[in-house]
Amino acid sequence: MTVEEMSGPPVELWPCNVRAVHVFSMTRTQWRYVGMAGVPVGLIYSELPFVLEMEGIDRSEWPQLFAELRVMERSALDFMRAQNQ
Numbered sequence: 252m253t254v255e256e257m258s259g260p261p262v263e264l265w266p267c268n269v270r271a272v273h274v275f276s277m278t279r280t281q282w283r284y285v286g287m288a289g290v291p292v293g294l295i296y297s298e299l300p301f302v303l304e305m306e307g308i309d310r311s312e313w314p315q316l317f318a319e320l321r322v323m324e325r326s327a328l329d330f331m332r333a334q335n336q
Contacts, residue, residue, distance in 0.1 A: 274308075277302050277306070293324060
């Protein structure tokens, strides 16, 4: 995504989502691309443990955080695919 695509009016971030948004932003370079068009197909999940460990997130929290990341991943993929059409 370009700076222009990411800029816009401020959005309210609920406290319960701060950690997931932070981790999601830390994975911004970990997208798996396929095909000549470079269409993203999802995050590279094998990199998530490294990010979670570096952030000191307890393993007991990983399943819930992973579910939250997948929601953001799906939304980001939908947005990126819409931009490529």
